[in-house]
Amino acid sequence: MTRPVWFEPLAVDAGSPARVGRLHTPHGSLETPAFMPVGTQGTIKGLTPSMVHDAGARMILANTYHLALRPTAEVVQTLGGLHRFMNWDGPILTDSGGFQAFSLAGTSKLTEHGVKFRSHIDGRLLELTPESAVTIQETLGADVIMCLDECPALPAEKPAIASAVARTIRWAQRCKDAHTRADQSLFGIVQGASHEDLRAECAEALVAMDFDGYAIGGVSVGESREDVRKALEVTTPLLPANKPRYLMGVGRPQDIIDAVATGIDVFDCVLPTRNGRNATCLTAKGQVRMRNAIHKTDTRPIEEGCDCLACRSFSRGYIRHLFIANEMLGPILASIHNLAYLHRLTRQIREAILDGRFVPFRAETLEALGP
Amino acid sequence: MTRPVWFEPLAVDAGSPARVGRLHTPHGSLETPAFMPVGTQGTIKGLTPSMVHDAGARMILANTYHLALRPTAEVVQTLGGLHRFMNWDGPILTDSGGFQAFSLAGTSKLTEHGVKFRSHIDGRLLELTPESAVTIQETLGADVIMCLDECPALPAEKPAIASAVARTIRWAQRCKDAHTRADQSLFGIVQGASHEDLRAECAEALVAMDFDGYAIGGVSVGESREDVRKALEVTTPLLPANKPRYLMGVGRPQDIIDAVATGIDVFDCVLPTRNGRNATCLTAKGQVRMRNAIHKTDTRPIEEGCDCLACRSFSRGYIRHLFIANEMLGPILASIHNLAYLHRLTRQIREAILDGRFVPFRAETLEALGP
Numbered sequence: 230m231t232r233p234v235w236f237e238p239l240a241v242d243a244g245s246p247a248r249v250g251r252l253h254t255p256h257g258s259l260e261t262p263a264f265m266p267v268g269t270q271g272t273i274k275g276l277t278p279s280m281v282h283d284a285g286a287r288m289i290l291a292n293t294y295h296l297a298l299r300p301t302a303e304v305v306q307t308l309g310g311l312h313r314f315m316n317w318d319g320p321i322l323t324d325s326g327g328f329q330a331f332s333l334a335g336t337s338k339l340t341e342h343g344v345k346f347r348s349h350i351d352g353r354l355l356e357l358t359p360e361s362a363v364t365i366q367e368t369l370g371a372d373v374i375m376c377l378d379e380c381p382a383l384p385a386e387k388p389a390i391a392s393a394v395a396r397t398i399r400w401a402q403r404c405k406d407a408h409t410r411a412d413q414s415l416f417g418i419v420q421g422a423s424h425e426d427l428r429a430e431c432a433e434a435l436v437a438m439d440f441d442g443y444a445i446g447g448v449s450v451g452e453s454r455e456d457v458r459k460a461l462e463v464t465t466p467l468l469p470a471n472k473p474r475y476l477m478g479v480g481r482p483q484d485i486i487d488a489v490a491t492g493i494d495v496f497d498c499v500l501p502t503r504n505g506r507n508a509t510c511l512t513a514k515g516q517v518r519m520r521n522a523i524h525k526t527d528t529r530p531i532e533e534g535c536d537c538l539a540c541r542s543f544s545r546g547y548i549r550h551l552f553i554a555n556e557m558l559g560p561i562l563a564s565i566h567n568l569a570y571l572h573r574l575t576r577q578i579r580e581a582i583l584d585g586r587f588v589p590f591r592a593e594t595l596e597a598l599g600p
Numbered sequence: 601m602t603r604p605v606w607f608e609p610l611a612v613d614a615g616s617p618a619r620v621g622r623l624h625t626p627h628g629s630l631e632t633p634a635f636m637p638v639g640t641q642g643t644i645k646g647l648t649p650s651m652v653h654d655a656g657a658r659m660i661l662a663n664t665y666h667l668a669l670r671p672t673a674e675v676v677q678t679l680g681g682l683h684r685f686m687n688w689d690g691p692i693l694t695d696s697g698g699f700q701a702f703s704l705a706g707t708s709k710l711t712e713h714g715v716k717f718r719s720h721i722d723g724r725l726l727e728l729t730p731e732s733a734v735t736i737q738e739t740l741g742a743d744v745i746m747c748l749d750e751c752p753a754l755p756a757e758k759p760a761i762a763s764a765v766a767r768t769i770r771w772a773q774r775c776k777d778a779h780t781r782a783d784q785s786l787f788g789i790v791q792g793a794s795h796e797d798l799r800a801e802c803a804e805a806l807v808a809m810d811f812d813g814y815a816i817g818g819v820s821v822g823e824s825r826e827d828v829r830k831a832l833e834v835t836t837p838l839l840p841a842n843k844p845r846y847l848m849g850v851g852r853p854q855d856i857i858d859a860v861a862t863g864i865d866v867f868d869c870v871l872p873t874r875n876g877r878n879a880t881c882l883t884a885k886g887q888v889r890m891r892n893a894i895h896k897t898d899t900r901p902i903e904e905g906c907d908c909l910a911c912r913s914f915s916r917g918y919i920r921h922l923f924i925a926n927e928m929l930g931p932i933l934a935s936i937h938n939l940a941y942l943h944r945l946t947r948q949i950r951e952a953i954l955d956g957r958f959v960p961f962r963a964e965t966l967e968a969l970g971p
Contacts, residue, residue: 271921275646275928277909300896300921307897308917316913526678533736538648542687546679550642550671557646557928 234373234441235264236261236473236494243585246465246492247578252288254320254372255412256312259288260493261473262578264480264571265322266502270295271305271315274502275561276568278317284537284565284571285572286399288320293366294329298348298355301370310370320495323371324477325362325404325418326445328380330355339379346377359403367410373442376404378418380447390422398434405438414441415474422447423456425463432467442473445493454484461491468492482511482574482598486591489578501571505564508552512570515599519563524549537569538562605744605785605812607632607844607865615958617836617863618949623659623844625691625743626783630659632844632865633949635851635942636693637873641666642676642686644939646932649688655908655936656943659691661868664737665700669719669726673739681741693868694742694777695848696733696789698802699751699817701726710750712767713789730774738781744813747775749789751818761793769805776809785812793818794827796834803838813844816864825855832862839863853882853945853969857962860949870944876935879923883941886970890934895920908931908940909933 237251252259266273266281269292273281281289296305308314311321327344331337333346334355343358359377366374377400379393397420408415417435421427436445445464448457461476468474473495478489480498488496501511508519512532519531530540531548539548539562551559574594581590608622623630635645637652641661644652647739652660667676679685682692698715702708705726708717714729730748737745748771768791777787790805793797806814816835819828832847839845844866847859852870859867872882879890883903890902901911902919908917910933922930945965953960 271918272927272929275932277929277932280911295925299925303915304897304921308899308915314915314918316918392884406777415749526675533852544679546675546687547642547685547687548672550675554666554670556641556643557931558643558648558929561646561648575630576864 234473235483236442236471238470240583242582242587244588245490247489247582247587248492248494249579249582250473250494252320252495254288254414256318256320256372257287259320259495260579262485262575263288263495264485264575265495265497266568267292267497267499268315268317268497270299271311273564274506275557275564276403276502278315279319280538280561280565281568282319284568285576286568287380288322288495289317290322290324291315291369291371292329293323293362293369294326294333295313296323296369297326297365298350306368306370312370320373321371322373323366323375325368325375325377326357326365327362327377330357331380331382332374341399343377357499359400360407363404363407363415367408367413371413373414373416373519374408375444376401376415376417376440377444378420380420380421381422383422383447385422387424390420390424391427394420394427394431398431400481401435401438401440405440416440416442416444416473418444418446418477419464419468420447421460421464423460425459428460428464429467433596436467436469438574440472442475443468443476444475446477448476448479454487457484458487461488461493465492480571482571482593485571485574486578486594490587490591501567502564505567506560508559508563510563511567513594513597519545519548519559520552521549531563531566535566535569535573539566540569601950603840605815607808607842609841611954613953613958615959616861616962618860618953618958619863619865620864620950620953623866624823624937625659625680625785627689627691627743628658630691630866631950633856633860633946634659634866635856635946636661636866636868637939638663638868638870639686639688639828640870641670642682644935645877646928646935647873648956649686651909651932651936652939653690655939656947657939659693659866660688661695662686662740662742663697663700664694664695664733664740665704667694667740668697668736669721673736677739677741683741688818691744692742693744694737694740696746696748697728697736698733698748701728702751702753703814712770727848730771731778734775734778734786738779742784744785744787745779746815747786747788748774749791751791751794752948754793754818756793758795758798761791761795762798765798765802769802772806772809772811773830776811787811787813787815787844789815789817789848790835790839791818792831792835794831796830799831799835803835803940807838807840811831811843813846814839815846815848817848819847819850819950825858828855829858829862832859832864836862845927851942853942854966856942857949857965861958861962872938873935876938877931879930879934881934881941884965884968886968890916890919890930891923892920903941906937906940906944908937910937911940
């Protein structure tokens with residue numbers, strides 16, 4: 230099979246494993262490290278595709294679970310596939326749907342065959358298997374698709390995590406066997422929580438299967454920042470340098486910086502858009518809560534020097550008014566700013582790595598961000 | 601006082617009083633007949649100013665009642681005035697706040713001095729007088745401001761309407777006396793419901809006061825389409841040809857066409873954006889309900905040939921999905937389309953008048969729109 234997605238490592242930092250690269254897909258390239266906004270139901274909430282692009286995003290994520298339930302993968306296909314459906318002409322990644330089948334759906338039942346669950350929308354009984362997860366994602370048509378993995382709720386005892394790792398490895402092979410579309414790439418997902426030996430076991434088994442890229446899963450579901458860093462420091466070096474490395478579900482600026490320091494290339498998270506809808510804005514000096522009365526007559530933008538639509542056009546006082554008055558434009562503008570902030574951060578990260586000064590950049594940036 | 605807003609009549613239709621003109625303001629000009637979208641709280645719900653402009657709008661309306669309560673006229677002024685506040689560099693009109701003080705607020709009490717009411721937000725007791733309505737609008741800083749009028753709830757007995765007309769005339773004089781800003785224009789409002797004699801009495805009294813423009817009020821609050829047409833046919837000819845004529849609160853395509861036929865120049869209404877949020881789209885063939893299952897796999901745009909962002913970029917199937925999935929982008933796209941539709945309609949109206957074929961255009965357009 231041809232490899233439609235391939236990774237071009239460009240530079241490694243002078244003082245850390247942090248690296249700059251380029252991810253090539255049938256829908257264009259992505260400079261890494263990069264952050265992917267999340268369009269759960271085939272739309273980045275409240276934003277048009279051109280707003281997302283103007284905020285700097287080049288690759289986005291859509292959720293297979295949500296789209297498979299509504300409007301269904303077949304409807305998306307009939308409407309021209311995921312890119313045409315949502316009018317996003319750049320790279321798209323879909324997850325496997327497994328995480329939501331476990332966490333969002335009604336009582337789910339896990340067997341070696343797959344996971345049975347009830348739709349959170351209408352209670353229908355559904356099953357997701359490694360094979361159907363791949364087939365649904367092939368029908369949706371993203372550039373990068375993900376293996377179905379078992380992500381146990383954390384904290385969990387080590388034997389439960391070991392069992393999830395073993396099943397994740399077996400399911401990864403079934404996903405690879407089921408994968409047919411030559412214009413889509415399939416990524417494996419490394420599980421193992423904070424256990425070095427389990428992360429290593431999973432990484433080595435998946436690397437032996439030769440996936441097009443590797444994700445690190447299970448870090449955003451209940452582990453401490455210290456545990457995550459430890460898991461990354463163990464796992465990332467085991468992943469091949471010529472393949473992209475994707476840390477799933479991470480979007481806190483501090484966590485992105487820490488993960489880049491171990492050699493991670495790509496991130497996704499609902500944080501910038503969810504925070505934006507809740508009136509919390511990300512800035513280089515930490516979070517700013519836009520409902521706060523302190524902004525009432527503030528003529529400054531959310532963040533001085535930011536070139537996003539919100540900061541170019543509107544005062545903090547106006548944006549606060551929008552949130553207090555429950556106007557849709559508030560969440561829209563704050564979401565745009567948060568995406569623009571994260572894309573500025575990843576651009577600065579790339580520049581710092583290319584200049585061989587990522588280590589001091591990391592220290593300064595974390596200091597300015599605060600806790 | 602200089603007249604910052606002035607009206608340039610350009611052409612009258614060959615077979616009707618329908619006319620084309622240009623309204624000049626300190627923030628640019630407006631080709632008439634024109635429709636003004638409503639930005640109640642200083643934002644056209646869900647849309648950025650550039651989306652509103654791209655949809656064809658050149659002049660917008662903001663509501664004095666809402667802005668005076670929140671964030672207050674003083675805060676808007678501190679944030680640079682209404683244009684800077686909402687980043688709309690084109691013409692803006694504010695209403696007087698009277699209509700909402702009567703209809704939205706808690707039990708209102710009307711005296712010759714003004715109207716006392718309780719804020720619908722926090723229950724504060726407030727008073728709007730002809731003088732304070734002008735002062736608040738001067739503080740907000742729109743290009744065109746409106747007199748405080750008495751708009752009785754309809755249906756009402758004729759003596760009640762006669763009394764409202766008499767008070768509207770007295771209040772108009774007080775507004776004119778209170779008006780100080782040379783860069784803002786003040787419009788009078790003709791009341792009188794469907795009574796020809798009362799409309800005529802009101803129009804003549806206001807014209808004698810020489811306002812910068814004239815609005816026809818009270819037509820969107822309970823009168824039949826036949827009553828409205830009759831009121832317009834009586835009132836419009838009494839208004840001076842060299843002043844703009846504004847029909848308040850009207851936005852149904854059929855009603856706009858009927859009103860233009862009597863010589864109306866400007867309209868405002870929440871209809872296109874409110875309908876858009878409720879998944880109802882306006883088209884030349886009548887309304888299309890986007891939640892309908894018939895659109896599920898429809899790859900066509902909302903309206904063939906429409907050049908709005910929604911129709912250029914997205915299928916009916918996708919927009920239906922957005923509404924069914926309760927995604928903000930659905931209301932955003934439908935609102936954009938509805939504004940673009942109304943602006944296309946007014947452009948076609950202007951072209952028909954300039955070509956002297958408004959009468960057949962009206963018949964064909966009403967026929968295609970259906971009931």
